[in-house]
Amino acid sequence: MPVIHHPSPLTGFWTLFRKEWLRFWKVSVQTILAPVLTVLLFLVVFAHSLSGRVEIFPGVDYAAFLVPGLAMMSVLQNTFANSSSSLMQSKMTGNIVFVLLPPFSHQEFFGAYLLAAVVRGLVVGAGVFIATVWFVDLRLERPLWSAAFALAGSGVMGALGIIAGIHSDKVDELAAFQNFIILPLTFLSGVFYSIQSLPPFWQAASHLNPIFYMVDGFRYGFFGASDVSPWLSLAVVGGSFFALSFFTLWLLRSGYKLRH
Amino acid sequence: MIPAIDVEQVSKSFGGTRALDGISLTIGQGEFFGLLGPNGAGKTTLINILAGLVIASSGSARVLGHDVIADYRSARRALGVVPQELVFDPFFTVHETLVFQSGYFGLRDNHGWIEEVMHNLDLSDRASTNMRALSGGMKRRVLVAQALVHKPPVIVLDEPTAGVDVELRQALWQFVRRLNRDGHTIVLTTHYLEEAEALCGRIAMLKQGRIVALDSTQNLLRLHSGCYLELRVQPDRLPESLAALVTLRREGGYRLALRDYTEVESVIAVLRSAGIAIQELEVLQPDLEEIFVQIMRRT
Numbered sequence: 001m002p003v004i005h006h007p008s009p010l011t012g013f014w015t016l017f018r019k020e021w022l023r024f025w026k027v028s029v030q031t032i033l034a035p036v037l038t039v040l041l042f043l044v045v046f047a048h049s050l051s052g053r054v055e056i057f058p059g060v061d062y063a064a065f066l067v068p069g070l071a072m073m074s075v076l077q078n079t080f081a082n083s084s085s086s087l088m089q090s091k092m093t094g095n096i097v098f099v100l101l102p103p104f105s106h107q108e109f110f111g112a113y114l115l116a117a118v119v120r121g122l123v124v125g126a127g128v129f130i131a132t133v134w135f136v137d138l139r140l141e142r143p144l145w146s147a148a149f150a151l152a153g154s155g156v157m158g159a160l161g162i163i164a165g166i167h168s169d170k171v172d173e174l175a176a177f178q179n180f181i182i183l184p185l186t187f188l189s190g191v192f193y194s195i196q197s198l199p200p201f202w203q204a205a206s207h208l209n210p211i212f213y214m215v216d217g218f219r220y221g222f223f224g225a226s227d228v229s230p231w232l233s234l235a236v237v238g239g240s241f242f243a244l245s246f247f248t249l250w251l252l253r254s255g256y257k258l259r260h
Numbered sequence: 261m262i263p264a265i266d267v268e269q270v271s272k273s274f275g276g277t278r279a280l281d282g283i284s285l286t287i288g289q290g291e292f293f294g295l296l297g298p299n300g301a302g303k304t305t306l307i308n309i310l311a312g313l314v315i316a317s318s319g320s321a322r323v324l325g326h327d328v329i330a331d332y333r334s335a336r337r338a339l340g341v342v343p344q345e346l347v348f349d350p351f352f353t354v355h356e357t358l359v360f361q362s363g364y365f366g367l368r369d370n371h372g373w374i375e376e377v378m379h380n381l382d383l384s385d386r387a388s389t390n391m392r393a394l395s396g397g398m399k400r401r402v403l404v405a406q407a408l409v410h411k412p413p414v415i416v417l418d419e420p421t422a423g424v425d426v427e428l429r430q431a432l433w434q435f436v437r438r439l440n441r442d443g444h445t446i447v448l449t450t451h452y453l454e455e456a457e458a459l460c461g462r463i464a465m466l467k468q469g470r471i472v473a474l475d476s477t478q479n480l481l482r483l484h485s486g487c488y489l490e491l492r493v494q495p496d497r498l499p500e501s502l503a504a505l506v507t508l509r510r511e512g513g514y515r516l517a518l519r520d521y522t523e524v525e526s527v528i529a530v531l532r533s534a535g536i537a538i539q540e541l542e543v544l545q546p547d548l549e550e551i552f553v554q555i556m557r558r559t
Contacts, residue, residue: 007337007366015363023351094347098406101311101341102364103333260274260314 013108016099020116024082031120035078036127039070043132046192056194057225063136065219068146069191071128072153072218076211079121079154080161080182083113087165088174091257100259106252110162110245117158122150139222145230146221152237153214157182159244166257189215195227210240262325264289264414264445265310270319271469272305279305281469282319287447287462289324289413292440294460294477295449296552301466303449304344307418311341323414337365340412342404342420344449348391354378354402355387358409365410377405380435382428397424404432408439415439416447421455433459457481457548465555473555480551489516489524491531492540499534502527513540 024031047063056065090096099109132138140146160182168174189211195203206212207228217233220226226233252258265287272280280302287293295303308314309321312332320327326334349357358378362370378384381401386394391402404420417436421429437459440446450456456463456477463480465473473480492513498506505527508515516527524543531538546554 008368009366011366011368012364015360018363019352019360022356026351090349093350094343094345095349097313097343097345097347098349098361099364100313101336101339102361103336103366104364105333255315259312260308 007103010108012102012104013112016104016108016112017115020082020086020113021119023086024116024120031078031082032124032127035074035124036131039074039128040131042070043067043136047136056197057223060223060225061137064138065223066192067128067132067136067138068219068222069215071125071132072150072215073186073189073191074128075121075125075150075154076157076186076214077182078124079117079157080164080178082120083117083158083161084165084168084174084177085161086116087113087162088168088171091165091169092171096258106249109252110159110248113162114155114158114245117161118151118154121154121157125150141224142221144221146218148234149214149218149221149237152234152241153211153218155241156210156214156237156244159241159248162248163244163251166251169257185209185211188212190227191215210236213237261289263287263322264291264324265447266322266325267306267310268320270306270309270316270321272302272309272314272317279469280309280316283466283469283471284319285464285471285474287445289445290440290443292437292446292459292461293448294456294463295447295466296453296456296463297449297466298556300468302469303466304418305469306466307341307416307447307449310335310416311339312336337410338412339414339416340407340410341416342407342418344418344422346396346399346403346423348394348399348402350390350392353388353390354383354394354405357391357402358405361406362409367410370409373411374409377408380431381405382431397428400424401428401432412444414445414447418449419451420448421450421452429455453549453552454547463548465552467556477548481545481548486546487518487521487524488544488546489518489527490514490540490542490544491516491538493531494537494539497536499530499536501530515544 043063043066046066056062087096090099164174164177168177188206189209190206195206195212198206213228213233213236216226216228217230217237220230263286265285267283267285270280270283271278283302283306295306297303305314309316310323310328312328312335315329322328323335324338326338328335352360358374362374375384378387381404383401383405386398391399394402400420400423407415420432433455436446448456448460460477462476463473464471488507490513496512498514502516505516505518506514507517518524518527521543528538
């Protein structure tokens with residue numbers, strides 16, 4: 001009589017992670033090279049037009065100020081794009097069934113999609129630094145702070161991507177999520193400027209934007225200076241990560257838009 | 261012995277549509293079971309409830325004693341499902357697809373069985389081919405392989421031969437029969453009723469979310485004891501009293517539906533008394549397809 005095989009611990013999780021990793025790695029021109037090129041174009045345009053005219057932190061060239069912000073922006077956008085597009089495409093093509101039939105726990109499912117998304121974000125971020133380090137003088141004063149914000153920030157966006165991917169049934173639904181929520185929040189998060197330069201209303205509004213804390217905290221690791229305390233930023237980003245993770249796990253447990 | 265599948269009073273509604281209406285069904289371990297019904301009868305909904313893709317509105321379902329909701333991980337480990345839709349992941353090759361599916365079920369070092377499944381489904385030559393490059397029939401083979409890759413004790417095949425060539429059908433049934441001989445429980449839905457008749461030991465027929473017939477294939481064939489009489493006669497006409505029995509008129513021949521075999525004698529007597537000579541005569545048993553049509557009309 002055939003028997004049920006007892007699974008090796010974590011094999012399911014690592015396999016799903018590996019599949020998700022290969023999914024973006026196989027099309028790395030589109031998923032890694034293209035975002036790095038986009039950041040380089042931003043850098044060339046903004047640094048060329050503003051370098052020498054704008055000094056946000058004392059003694060820090062504008063191009064150097066810009067690089068961590070752009071790197072963090074690309075980490076966050078690509079992390080979101082990875083988990084959201086993978087899930088939404090799988091739902092649209094129907095091959096989501098291959099990950100719904102196996103005995104994944106909700107935590108394994110969530111963890112594998114999240115980790116793959118975070119890895120893609122960090123690979124793109126690393127690509128940005130590798131591409132810019134040759135012509136921008138950059139110092140990394142507190143690397144652990146930057147690492148903490150890169151991980152926590154990409155965790156937030158990876159979880160948000162999973163939620164968006166589960167919720168979206170069509171490409172335009174996901175595009176609306178990206179164009180009307182993620183993109184404005186990212187561009188208005190202080191990537192290109194310090195919020196100290198904004199009028200009081202917009203300064204206050206920026207404090208409601210969680211991506212501001214990710215960018216500001218990440219930048220603190222480079223320059224040791226930030227718009228708000230890095231501890232506050234870490235609390236906001238970490239809190240957002242845990243809240244979104246619990247919400248995503250609840251969605252997965254409920255079967256929302258995955259199991260009818 | 262714990263049943264392979266045990267469904268109790270399962271109902272499912274999608275909005276205002278009742279897809280399943282209080283289905284109860286037990287399938288024993290090692291059975292080759294057929295789930296038949298017209299489109300929209302609820303076969304796929306029932307399968308999807310067992311697989312955890314659809315959550316029942318009420319009732320309970322168990323696979324090898326494991327509740328599909330409360331103990332879903334064990335239930336899913338015990339089950340291999342070939343989905344009806346031809347779906348695939350365009351990023352990967354055939355071999356990658358199967359290795360991933362095996363890994364999802366927690367199996368490492370499963371290469372021997374993966375090779376065997378690919379060999380039996382004639383996929384070995386396509387192991388390195390991207391899924392996008394495969395024909396429809398080949399994609400169907402990979403779907404079957406994916407369902408079998410973790411050697412599930414219970415295998416559900418939801419119309420696995422829809423749109424596939426004769427070669428695959430034969431290879432697939434040979435392999436599935438072997439798995440059944442080895443003790444795997446097979447649940448098959450198909451619109452090819454001759455396949456169900458040849459393969460399934462027991463059959464449930466569904467209509468509008470209810471089971472309208474459930475018996476062994478032999479009993480279903482026996483209980484509907486009608487038969488058909490095929491005749492070629494000279495001159496080529498039938499007496500008025502037999503015209504009502506004609507179900508099929510072919511050139512030079514007639515097919516008559518009879519309630520049972522004893523009516524054959526009276527038909528012959530009527531023909532003789534009308535002076536009509538019988539040139540050819542054949543008594544045919546109804547097949548599952550005819551019984552299916554009868555049951556669906558009657559219920």
